[in-house]
Amino acid sequence: MADRPPPEIGRLFPMTGRPSPVADPDSAPFWAATAQRRLVLPHCPDCDRLHYPPVPRCPTCLRPLTGWRELSGRASVHGWTEVHADLVPGIDCPYLVIEVEPVEQPGLVMTSALVGATRPALGEAVELVWSDPYAEGTRLPCFRRPEGP
Numbered sequence: 001m002a003d004r005p006p007p008e009i010g011r012l013f014p015m016t017g018r019p020s021p022v023a024d025p026d027s028a029p030f031w032a033a034t035a036q037r038r039l040v041l042p043h044c045p046d047c048d049r050l051h052y053p054p055v056p057r058c059p060t061c062l063r064p065l066t067g068w069r070e071l072s073g074r075a076s077v078h079g080w081t082e083v084h085a086d087l088v089p090g091i092d093c094p095y096l097v098i099e100v101e102p103v104e105q106p107g108l109v110m111t112s113a114l115v116g117a118t119r120p121a122l123g124e125a126v127e128l129v130w131s132d133p134y135a136e137g138t139r140l141p142c143f144r145r146p147e148g149p
Contacts, residue, residue, distance in 0.1 A: 017090035020134045026054045029068050035137035037130050043069040050102070052110050073128025075100035075143060077120045078109050100126060100143055113142045120145070 023031040026042075033040040041050040042065035044058035050069060057064055078099040086093055096114040101107065114120060115129060124145070131140040 018088065018134075019090075020136065021138055021140070023138075026056050030054050031138045033068070033070075034130070034139045034141060035133065037139065039071045039073055039128055039141050040068040041071060043067050050105050050108055052108060069104075071102050071104050071128075073141075074103045075110070075126050075128070076103070077114075077122055077124045077126060079122070080114065080120055082119065096120070098126070098143060110141075113140070114144065115142050116144045 021027075021031055029042075030040060041052050042054050043050050044061065044063055044065055045067060046063050047058055047060050049058065049060065050071075051058065051065060055065065078101045080096055080098040082094050082096055084094045096119070097111065098114040098120065099109045099111055101109055114126065120126070126143040127146045129142050129144050131142055133139050
């Protein structure tokens with residue numbers, strides 16, 4: 001998505017009254033990139049694998065993960081659930097939580113939210129959209145069905 005940044009989702013997933021993400025040393029680059037509307041993950045050059053959630057070392061070869069790779073924002077639905085319980089302040093129920101597989105690495109699964117859509121089909125294509133920013137500028141990467149053909 002180098003041509004244009006992914007859109008923001010604004011009112012579909014408001015940030016008001018919601019708890020903010022807290023970065024730790026492993027996830028700080030991830031959250032810093034979200035403020036620039038970039039989705040990045042740690043990458044192991046030896047195994048050529050991305051890792052989510054961010055971890056300090058590759059779980060396969062134990063190499064320290066110091067490099068980060070930007071993802072395109074294209075993914076497919078791996079699984080989903082519809083949440084009806086008020087578990088997080090500021091999120092109106094029901095909402096859809098999805099697991100997506102980024103096109104860059106089949107088998108890697110990220111948990112996110114599906115916005116502006118009804119129940120998805122497994123394997124369905126989705127694209128990255130961004131929440132409104134929190135006070136410190138970070139955003140949540142979310143997904144929606146692609147617009148257009």
